[in-house]
Amino acid sequence: MSQPIEKKILFINPLGTDVFDQPYMEMLQEIKDPGTQVDVVSFPRNGPAHIEYSCYEMMVMPELMKTIRRAEEEGYDAAVIGCFYDPGLRAAREIVSKMVVTAPAESCLRLAATLGDTLSIIVGRRKWIPEMRENVHKYGYGDKLASFKVLDMGVHDFQKDHAETNRRILQAAEDAVKNDGAEVILLGCTGEFGFYQEVQRRVGVPVLDAGIVPFKYAEYLVGLRNQFGWAHSKIAGFEAPPEQEIRDWSLF
Amino acid sequence: MSQPIEKKILFINPLGTDVFDQPYMEMLQEIKDPGTQVDVVSFPRNGPAHIEYSCYEMMVMPELMKTIRRAEEEGYDAAVIGCFYDPGLRAAREIVSKMVVTAPAESCLRLAATLGDTLSIIVGRRKWIPEMRENVHKYGYGDKLASFKVLDMGVHDFQKDHAETNRRILQAAEDAVKNDGAEVILLGCTGEFGFYQEVQRRVGVPVLDAGIVPFKYAEYLVGLRNQFGWAHSKIAGFEAPPEQEIRDWSLF
Amino acid sequence: MSQPIEKKILFINPLGTDVFDQPYMEMLQEIKDPGTQVDVVSFPRNGPAHIEYSCYEMMVMPELMKTIRRAEEEGYDAAVIGCFYDPGLRAAREIVSKMVVTAPAESCLRLAATLGDTLSIIVGRRKWIPEMRENVHKYGYGDKLASFKVLDMGVHDFQKDHAETNRRILQAAEDAVKNDGAEVILLGCTGEFGFYQEVQRRVGVPVLDAGIVPFKYAEYLVGLRNQFGWAHSKIAGFEAPPEQEIRDWSLF
Amino acid sequence: MSQPIEKKILFINPLGTDVFDQPYMEMLQEIKDPGTQVDVVSFPRNGPAHIEYSCYEMMVMPELMKTIRRAEEEGYDAAVIGCFYDPGLRAAREIVSKMVVTAPAESCLRLAATLGDTLSIIVGRRKWIPEMRENVHKYGYGDKLASFKVLDMGVHDFQKDHAETNRRILQAAEDAVKNDGAEVILLGCTGEFGFYQEVQRRVGVPVLDAGIVPFKYAEYLVGLRNQFGWAHSKIAGFEAPPEQEIRDWSLF
Amino acid sequence: MSQPIEKKILFINPLGTDVFDQPYMEMLQEIKDPGTQVDVVSFPRNGPAHIEYSCYEMMVMPELMKTIRRAEEEGYDAAVIGCFYDPGLRAAREIVSKMVVTAPAESCLRLAATLGDTLSIIVGRRKWIPEMRENVHKYGYGDKLASFKVLDMGVHDFQKDHAETNRRILQAAEDAVKNDGAEVILLGCTGEFGFYQEVQRRVGVPVLDAGIVPFKYAEYLVGLRNQFGWAHSKIAGFEAPPEQEIRDWSLF
Amino acid sequence: MSQPIEKKILFINPLGTDVFDQPYMEMLQEIKDPGTQVDVVSFPRNGPAHIEYSCYEMMVMPELMKTIRRAEEEGYDAAVIGCFYDPGLRAAREIVSKMVVTAPAESCLRLAATLGDTLSIIVGRRKWIPEMRENVHKYGYGDKLASFKVLDMGVHDFQKDHAETNRRILQAAEDAVKNDGAEVILLGCTGEFGFYQEVQRRVGVPVLDAGIVPFKYAEYLVGLRNQFGWAHSKIAGFEAPPEQEIRDWSLF
Structure with missing residues (x-):
């Protein structure tokens, strides 16, 4: 049926x-x-x-x-x-x-704030940070922001070499959790799809997929x-x- | 089945x-x-x-x-x-x-902020406001708070005289929308159940039920x-x- | 020459x-x-x-x-x-x-904050307020905002009946200065041109023209x-x- | 008498x-x-x-x-x-x-803000930070918070080996003062009693005892x-x- | 002895x-x-x-x-x-x-925030407000500020006609408590001495003397x-x- | 003529x-x-x-x-x-x-916020930071502040050995831009005159002269x-x- x-x-x-x-x-x-x-x-x-x-x-x-x-x-x-x-x-x-x-940003931030006290956002380039930080403050989550982490990759790079992207995201996420105090990780680009599960399993905190x-x-x-x-x-x-x-x- | x-x-x-x-x-x-x-x-x-x-x-x-x-x-x-x-x-x-x-507060505030830019919370007594305002700020919605409105009713009063409660909530909601700039109304007590639909229909903005x-x-x-x-x-x-x-x- | x-x-x-x-x-x-x-x-x-x-x-x-x-x-x-x-x-x-x-908003807000401690923005419709308030906060002037005042006029109404527009702006500005504590007035639309001088003269505080x-x-x-x-x-x-x-x- | x-x-x-x-x-x-x-x-x-x-x-x-x-x-x-x-x-x-x-937190924070411009809080475990940071913001001292420092000790560990605890607090305090810009140190647990004097003498800034x-x-x-x-x-x-x-x- | x-x-x-x-x-x-x-x-x-x-x-x-x-x-x-x-x-x-x-301001604000959730400050002239509001924010109490109330009196007026001053302070305090949600009243001038007791007795909330x-x-x-x-x-x-x-x- | x-x-x-x-x-x-x-x-x-x-x-x-x-x-x-x-x-x-x-601070901050999203201030001594940070917040730019950098020089040291001062400012500016995310640099003392051009040329972001x-x-x-x-x-x-x-x- x-x-x-x-x-x-x-x-x-x-x-x-x-x-x-x-x-x-x-x-x-x-x-x-x-x-x-x-x-x-x-x-x-x-x-x-x-x-x-x-x-x-x-x-x-x-x-x-x-x-x-x-x-x-x-x-x-x-x-x-x-x-x-x-x-x-x-x-x-x-x-x-x-x-x-x-x-993505609005929905991920609201969810993240329910799942933990602080969050980090993993972005492709430093260039993205100012506009995104503006949104974090606009939505009311400025106090919850632990850090932005930069992968030095563009939107179309994430899916080129899956292993390399995975490695970079994992490293950034671990750094954010360990050194910046992040309790939740946000993948800050819809191009970063396909990675949240593995990273989440490895890092042990929620990793939110932007799509x-x-x-x-x-x-x-x-x-x-x-x-x-x-x-x-x-x-x-x-x-x-x-x-x-x-x-x-x-x-x- | x-x-x-x-x-x-x-x-x-x-x-x-x-x-x-x-x-x-x-x-x-x-x-x-x-x-x-x-x-x-x-x-x-x-x-x-x-x-x-x-x-x-x-x-x-x-x-x-x-x-x-x-x-x-x-x-x-x-x-x-x-x-x-x-x-x-x-x-x-x-x-x-x-x-x-x-x-209730966390979930209503996150939802309200997606539905509109500002919100008012309709409470039973003035006594409730300080603790609730503290939560509004804690969750990150201090900038979105238009006002608290007080009904002068306790938790067990809301269901006593449904028409009277409805009248007071409606008046408070209309005041909040018209004079305080509220775009979304939160009923700030789980005891205020059974009212959101009628008030929403009358006021024309989302009225969120705390249960x-x-x-x-x-x-x-x-x-x-x-x-x-x-x-x-x-x-x-x-x-x-x-x-x-x-x-x-x-x-x- | x-x-x-x-x-x-x-x-x-x-x-x-x-x-x-x-x-x-x-x-x-x-x-x-x-x-x-x-x-x-x-x-x-x-x-x-x-x-x-x-x-x-x-x-x-x-x-x-x-x-x-x-x-x-x-x-x-x-x-x-x-x-x-x-x-x-x-x-x-x-x-x-x-x-x-x-x-306009960025430049008027920066100037206003040098000219006084608090400011009010006179807008055409209530509809404009949320987006503008967002900008006021984004630029860093949330603490300086005394109020928004609404004229109930659209962009193309301001120049229709100059005397009427002048009357409304004047009333709103006086209200903002007297009751909301505004020390500087911002005309919150480039369509409100041609009014700042008269209003400024009458109200006695700086009135900034958005153009x-x-x-x-x-x-x-x-x-x-x-x-x-x-x-x-x-x-x-x-x-x-x-x-x-x-x-x-x-x-x- | x-x-x-x-x-x-x-x-x-x-x-x-x-x-x-x-x-x-x-x-x-x-x-x-x-x-x-x-x-x-x-x-x-x-x-x-x-x-x-x-x-x-x-x-x-x-x-x-x-x-x-x-x-x-x-x-x-x-x-x-x-x-x-x-x-x-x-x-x-x-x-x-x-x-x-x-x-402790309320009284220490109010006092610290009179004694200096910024403060760091020395806690036992990372786990304590989110709830305490929430309180720092609630009381109005979010802008004065230089850092939290973690000793990796539980409430019942502080008094076990006084010399070791002293060594860790001292190191954390010096790090906070030197690298995080702290002007006042708060010992963020009533179990950290008996240490403030020695640390204060060594670090040269006020060290507040939580009891x-x-x-x-x-x-x-x-x-x-x-x-x-x-x-x-x-x-x-x-x-x-x-x-x-x-x-x-x-x-x- | x-x-x-x-x-x-x-x-x-x-x-x-x-x-x-x-x-x-x-x-x-x-x-x-x-x-x-x-x-x-x-x-x-x-x-x-x-x-x-x-x-x-x-x-x-x-x-x-x-x-x-x-x-x-x-x-x-x-x-x-x-x-x-x-x-x-x-x-x-x-x-x-x-x-x-x-x-006065620092000590009264810290005390007030321990005694209640929100406070109003009763000042002599509107002119005083901007500098004092700046201090309220600087000390971290912007979120606790219910209102400023203006007596329209100068520093040397308060002691001229004690009954009149008392009447105005009382009125302002009652207004602040009833309409602005103040839980604590601050007398915002050292010249307003001699009034706190009577006003406190009448209004029923703490009234702090600035001296x-x-x-x-x-x-x-x-x-x-x-x-x-x-x-x-x-x-x-x-x-x-x-x-x-x-x-x-x-x-x- | x-x-x-x-x-x-x-x-x-x-x-x-x-x-x-x-x-x-x-x-x-x-x-x-x-x-x-x-x-x-x-x-x-x-x-x-x-x-x-x-x-x-x-x-x-x-x-x-x-x-x-x-x-x-x-x-x-x-x-x-x-x-x-x-x-x-x-x-x-x-x-x-x-x-x-x-x-200087007010005018540089307003300008900096138009030129970029975040800014760092290069000061002579750590001692200067608290008062300046207070001003940054007062003017509304707390969210834009990336960092303060300290040169360990007094007001009368900057012009003593121009090459050394230049070297230190350059290092601090590069550090701020690279590691703190600064998009604009403020020279936080009128005594730091004569340096902005060279540093700006080298670092590639606006460097504002405090005079x-x-x-x-x-x-x-x-x-x-x-x-x-x-x-x-x-x-x-x-x-x-x-x-x-x-x-x-x-x-x-």
């Missing part, structure tokens, strides 16, 4: 490349709830293939907005913005009517919305724009 | 009265996931019938610890501490090995633990005490 | 309308340094005519990035992003090599850059993306 | 062992004011012999509450809760009518209460519970 | 008028410990008769420094700087070798210094200047 | 020595705007030759106040207080009517005041004292 679909979730790789789509589809298929339908999209090939730079993020924002908007029209219950900068999260929560939107956490958080939030009507508050910060304006300006 | 039990959750009314047990059992049965088994317990009748005072909280702590400990031995996946002061939350997360422990939210958060966290091994980090803040000491001192 | 051009500054109205371009050109011509050349641009007509919503902001980001990039190529010394949300400020400072980028302040700050910063080489640090948060990627992906 | 008793103070070792009672009695006799009567109590032998774990703390809370309550009935002017976690401090201040209650400081603070506060009526405010956070409820539930 | 002198304390009215010296001498004689010798000084008549302005404070700084320095030479154990701005407190703690220095509190704190700190060697740490923030320089420049 | 004087600025070396006057005059002449007239003053020879100690600062405060006051009377548009402690800044802004007052920055900030602020009337708000924190009192007490 087939399971009825209860939650339709779109995972967005906000990148101008589909190299992560297939592996993400496989990973999410494995970890989704039985009643969840998952789809993965990325953006047109002429866009940036990674968004390590804030100016790259900005270039994909209209595509992200349109994707979010279309997702709701197509009946998705949630969209996950698959980048640890949480790009466009406020805007996406504005644009939707009832759909849930999640992102899985926001996806499961989306399932959780959709459930709450469906049962209790708890969705993004539309009274101020996430107030939706007038449909008339959207039509007049052919926006999304 | 009956649903197999996937998650066993114990909801604890940390009070020396069982007056809330039956209504909570009914409420949670309605809102639990199909695969969740729920049980509700309260404490021996000779204890305090409410814990509006921190010194009352302290009197039930051993019973709470023993209940948490026993729950894990009996195979529960999670325990919910049913009081908005989140009493004994750190201690409970220490004492367990793999079981998840949740509580439902930590219960659903427990289901969510148990799922994460089962699938991904993400449980309370045991390396420092939640390190468990040595079993030998527990036996030597016949502690729990 | 004509003054040689020392500083070329582009004021960007990040809106899909040119209604503000002419008045801004006139205002900036009047207040610029003698050696400054000023230009004003807005975006294609098919974009949003205001960006009161974060999702509208996101829709103009590529145009903003391209405008910033092109401005540097065309020899501008600075660009001013003319919206009090400071949209894309981090991204813009990344994308440039040596050009200075300023925006003039970032423009003069840009002149100041260009001077510092030219004389001392002090420009946006490119080592981490504002590191520029590789030119090769920009070309490969035809980004800006 | 014998000194009349002006202040009666009870020092509570909140432990299920009396091994610290005699040494504390001797130490406090030496350092008390002439007009102070001091008594030292510990808890029944079947409880935890140390409370390094929050769940152990919780197990002694009823005994602590009863001890506090009884102390006031027996005419004590103050009670000192002898554990650097400050367990049950809020609850104890509720339960009393006029009696003063003090604890002496709250005791002297209690004397100071009792004096203020007696002369000026300044006692714990009973209007909200420390409001006492109704006597009727205490009787009905045979609580303390 | 006369009491031997154990503590010699100098109370400094840092004003160019002696109008407060006699009343302060009388008040302090009444409230000092039996073994304390108290003296009260003010500054030469050609200085400012009040220091409501920071620029007035600055004009008396050399006289304050010299007075502090001379006090230590004359064998005083402590000096109290009698102004709620705590003028020159850091400098005074530098200049001394072993003498204790206290001031008495730092004086008793000085007695407490001198006791700690004498018994335990705990004095201002001289390793960094309060490091004393070289005597050679003081002599070369005939400084104090 | 000679340039008309538009801005008259007084740079104050608040020291009892004129050794820095001539080099500062030369440096400021080189970097001032064409229309700016600059003067440099120091204080009488019998005062402290440096103000590394807060108690030295206090000794020069009356001279500073008088100098500020006289400067305004003599038609200066701005005064710069040349010490990185920003001594007397609040007081100076009170005492003036329309004149602008700036100081130049507040001077240029003064020019900027005078321009804003002249054009827009934006001067220090006189309504509360910077309210000026009554002229009558100043006369009665012959204050400045």
Whole structure:
């Protein structure tokens, strides 16, 4: 007897490349709830293939907005913005009517703070730290931040040599736990997928995967919305724009 | 075909009265996931019938610890501490090995911060505010706190005259939203059950129920633990005490 | 004898309308340094005519990035992003090599904190507050914020009935100074131009104009850059993306 | 001529062992004011012999509450809760009518902040840090915290080999002063008694003893209460519970 | 049998008028410990008769420094700087070798935070608030601050019409307790002496006197210094200047 | 054709020595705007030759106040207080009517936060750190502070052996950028003049000179005041004292 679909979730790789789509589809298929339908999209090939730079993020924002908007029209219950900068999260929560939107940093930080007192974030490059630290403070977790650790790898490097990446993450995580006092480790890039289990087993503290956490958080939030009507508050910060304006300006 | 039990959750009314047990059992049965088994317990009748005072909280702590400990031995996946002061939350997360422990304030605040930018907490008495405000800051949400609103009612007053309680909560919520800038409302007592829907419908922003939210958060966290091994980090803040000491001192 | 051009500054109205371009050109011509050349641009007509919503902001980001990039190529010394949300400020400072980028909130807040101990921000709608408050905290001025005051007007309302707008701003400013303890007033929208003088005269505290302040700050910063080489640090948060990627992906 | 008793103070070792009672009695006799009567109590032998774990703390809370309550009935002017976690401090201040209650962390932090700009806390185990850091922030001294230093010793280890303990504390203190910028050292456990003098002499900055400081603070506060009526405010956070409820539930 | 002198304390009215010296001498004689010798000084008549302005404070700084320095030479154990701005407190703690220095805001805030969760400060003029709020944050009590209340009176007005002053303080205190959530009241000027008792009796929460509190704190700190060697740490923030320089420049 | 004087600025070396006057005059002449007239003053020879100690600062405060006051009377548009402690800044802004007052720490921090996300301050001695850190927090930049680095040099050492000073600053700056994550370097003493260019060239991030920055900030602020009337708000924190009192007490 087939399971009825209860939650339709779109995972967005906000990148101008589909190299992560297939592996993400496989990973999410494995970890989704039985009643969840998952789809993965990325953006047109002429866009940036990674968004390590804030100016790259900005270039994909209209595509992200349109994707979010279309997702709701197509009946998705949630969209996950698959980048640890949480790009466009406020805007996406504005644009939707009832759909849930999640992102890695917010969901990982909230979860981490329940699992331990302090956390470290393992990033690819030093360049990423300022924008991410800003988010850590914005979400209210400045006091819980033990450290950032840098792997000296770009978004597209993590999957090249799995053993090497694993070695670096493990070393960074052990350093964070032992010397910086971290009790929980966050993998600070959706490109760092496939590593959390091994590192977690070795280091002995929770190691949060930046793709899985926001996806499961989306399932959780959709459930709450469906049962209790708890969705993004539309009274101020996430107030939706007038449909008339959207039509007049052919926006999304 | 009956649903197999996937998650066993114990909801604890940390009070020396069982007056809330039956209504909570009914409420949670309605809102639990199909695969969740729920049980509700309260404490021996000779204890305090409410814990509006921190010194009352302290009197039930051993019973709470023993209940948490026993729950894990009996195979529960999670325990919910049913009081908005989140009493004994750190201690409970220490004492367990793999079981998840949740509580209202922490779970409501994390959820609220995802649903909106600012929140107000509707409490029974002014007396409750200092301890709760301390928790709001501790969890990292000091900047999101719009206001506390006081109903001038005790824990056992909320269910006496449902219409009157509803009227007061509604008035407080409207005041918070209109004048204090709140985008999300938290009902700051597990005794305020049965009101969120009507108030939410009237005020138009999410109104979080202090019993439902930590219960659903427990289901969510148990799922994460089962699938991904993400449980309370045991390396420092939640390190468990040595079993030998527990036996030597016949502690729990 | 004509003054040689020392500083070329582009004021960007990040809106899909040119209604503000002419008045801004006139205002900036009047207040610029003698050696400054000023230009004003807005975006294609098919974009949003205001960006009161974060999702509208996101829709103009590529145009903003391209405008910033092109401005540097065309020899501008600075660009001013003319919206009090400071949209894309981090991204813009990344994308440039040596050009200075300023925006209203950052420049007004830094100036205000030198002029007084506390400040209030007068906004058009309640909807604007959460994003702006986030910026106030991000820039480090959370402790100096006395209040937000709401005029209940949109970006395109301010210039409709000058007397009415003046009356509302004056009332809000007086309220902020008298009851909220504000020592400096910020007009929290570039659309609120033309009012600061009268209000300042009446209220007796500095009233900062959201268009003039970032423009003069840009002149100041260009001077510092030219004389001392002090420009946006490119080592981490504002590191520029590789030119090769920009070309490969035809980004800006 | 014998000194009349002006202040009666009870020092509570909140432990299920009396091994610290005699040494504390001797130490406090030496350092008390002439007009102070001091008594030292510990808890029944079947409880935890140390409370390094929050769940152990919780197990002694009823005994602590009863001890506090009884102390006031027996005419004590103050009670000192002898554990650097400050367990049950809020609850104890509720339960009393006029009696003063003090604890190590609060009193040491307030004193340290008067003696210097930054402080380090020397603890036995890493496990203690999260709960203590939480208290440092709660009391308002997060910005003054230079570091925690870990001795890798338990509560009952400090007095085993005095020379070794002294050596480790000295090394930790010197490291904190030299490398972490600490100007004041706090010995973060009442079990670390007998060391402050030697370490202070060697390191040259104030080294605060976790047993002496709250005791002297209690004397100071009792004096203020007696002369000026300044006692714990009973209007909200420390409001006492109704006597009727205490009787009905045979609580303390 | 006369009491031997154990503590010699100098109370400094840092004003160019002696109008407060006699009343302060009388008040302090009444409230000092039996073994304390108290003296009260003010500054030469050609200085400012009040220091409501920071620029007035600055004009008396050399006289304050010299007075502090001379006090230590004359064998005083402590000096109290009698102004709620705590003028020159850091400098005074530098200049001394072993003498204790206290001031109203620091001592009242530390005490208030032990007595309750939140506090309000009753000041003479709005003008005083910014500098005092800065101190509240500096000392770590920003989160405990409920409000400032303004009496619209200057330093020399408080003692003119005792009934009127009492009436205004009472009104402000009641407002703070009832509407702002204050649990402790601070009288934010040493000129507000003689009122705390009546207001405290009427309002029912601790009302701290800005002259008495730092004086008793000085007695407490001198006791700690004498018994335990705990004095201002001289390793960094309060490091004393070289005597050679003081002599070369005939400084104090 | 000679340039008309538009801005008259007084740079104050608040020291009892004129050794820095001539080099500062030369440096400021080189970097001032064409229309700016600059003067440099120091204080009488019998005062402290440096103000590394807060108690030295206090000794020069009356001279500073008088100098500020006289400067305004003599038609200066701005005064710069040349010490990185920003001594007397609040007081100076009170005492003036329309004149602008700036100081190194405030102006460098505001500029640094525009140029990068984090900053390190290179000081002479560890002793300076606490007072400066206090200012960093007061101005709102606590979250941006990467580190303080200590050169182990006094104010009068920096210019003794230029190569050695350069070597030390360079090493400290490189360490801060590489290991502490600094994106901008602040030279934390006006005595560290003459080094910023070389260090900046070598380290590749902005290195701010503590004398130049507040001077240029003064020019900027005078321009804003002249054009827009934006001067220090006189309504509360910077309210000026009554002229009558100043006369009665012959204050400045």
